Amino acid sequence: MPFHIRDKTARMAAPDDKDLLDRPIFSFRLQIILGFFTFFILSVLITISAMITINKIEKRIATVQTWDRFLFNIEQARRWEKNFFLYGTNLKDALESTGAALEILNENINSLDSSDYSWQKEEIIRHLDRYHIELNRLSQLVESNRSQPAFQNEIEANLRQFGAQMVEEAAEMAAREYEMVSRWLHLLQKVPAYFLVFLFFLMIYMTRFLSIRFMKPLKYLVNQTRRIARGDLTPLRPVRKFRDEFTTVEVAINRMLKELENRQKSLIDSHKLRAVGILTAGVAHELNNPLNNIMLTAHTLMEEFTDIDDDEKLDMVKDIIGETDRSRSIVHNLLDFTRESKSVMEPLNLGRLAEETTKLAVNQAKVRGVPIHIQIERHLPDIIGDRHQLKQVFLNLVLNALDAVGSDGKIHVRVESRKPNLVIAQVEDNGSGIPADVLPHIFDPFFTTKPVGKGTGLGLSVSHGIIAKHGGRISVESAPGRTIFTVTLPYYPTARGNEEKPGSSEEPPH
């Protein structure tokens, strides 16, 4: 059975698809997912750092409170101390306050240590100790009821000194911590604003990036379809380093191109057979001439065999051989055109090709009594092309011209080179011309103004396809009494290498 399930996958790996599919996948889905993932990760990072900052601020606030409480107790103690000196109140409250202050310090020593600022721990504790000690000494002095003004004055001075230092230090610490808190808060305020700005740019970038990533292959495809519409059926080549959703489209287009090419080829072939059919009358006539010459010469030789000398006999035999050769080349010329052949791109002299082709039709023209003038520039540069297909183009043009002209018809075939790198071939006739309302349709497949059985309307469509495939153009200029079809083909200086495909030169670079 010729039916295989695996057929599909086998076709997937057809040589043309292979280049397209032999790339790593980087689909748009993946790209979008990656984009959003990056975005998500960034958001998570921002959120986490905000949480950490808030936590830090919380701790700082606790520290500030600790210092405040400490300061409060110290100030309380200083107040009791002052009252003692002014009004002789007791010192017990002052001692309690310093004790409380010490306790606060001890309780929070860890959190204070974790502060970003190094604080003069020893200094403050020492001052607090000294203050406490002096207070104790003062209260003992008061309890002993002995009046020792000098000693008391010394204690009072110490108390003032250490108390003031402690207050100063604690206040400084509190202020510092507070400043810290406000700095963090400030930062925290700014972060969302920064984040928004960042987000804005990120989104712009992502939009741009994605749209460029989308637009570029889209544009490429659009350009390619334009090229294809012009008739260049070369398959798409991979232009990006990776595969994505567009690759599916490209593979599909290439498959379509293959189908188109096959169809075009069968159109070309069927039209060729028709042309051969048309040529047969002319070829038969042309072939009958040398055959007749052979017949006449052979009969003459036979009839006059005894009357003529050897030289004359030899001449006649030579004539027979010459005419046989002529017949052979006529048949060969037709067969060469008819032959099923692979499409080979080779360097060709368009002038010689046009001449050979015109020869094929020249008898057809003789049958109608239409002279064909051939005018070919000497030393034409070679073009790269498929000889059989180009012959078919010329034949179509000449046959069309023959159909168009009347009894006093004339056909001119011209081939010449044009600057910068073109070879142009023209087929001109003095026939009916193409009416303006017909002109836009003549290259359409199956468009014909000829009666059924006489024209299929494929000639110009097929010719257009062939010329487009060669990277050239075919155009027409028509007025009653003068119609010129012009085929323009580019040639490439041999230095640039002949393998280069003419059709691909107009692709936009990527």
Place this chain on the structure above:
Amino acid sequence: MKKPELLLIDDEPMVGQRLKGGLEKLGCAVEICEDPARALDLIRKKNFDIVITDVMMPEISGMQVLEAARTASTQTRVIIITGFATANLAREAMEKGAYDMIAKPFKPADLRKLVVKAAVEMGYSDIKEY
């Protein structure tokens, strides 16, 4: 005795070259012409009894020669040679008054028979196949 005047026109030089001897042996005065334009001139200048012409020639076709010969003299017998005999061509030739038609490739003897027949009809009694 007057010889029948014969003009043979074919753009293939070998045709005249090979046929001339045989036709002369029949007893004709044979003129050979490869250029139909010159042939038209000859026809206008002189009345030929028999004109043998190829149909497909460059510039001027055998049909024009036929017309010219028949205009010059309705007595002229015109034999048409053709490389590709179609019914259309045959009809056209007969309408225009051709005497007969012979398709390429032909044997010299066949043409000679036609010529003899035409000459005899025209009253040249001493013309015959050797």
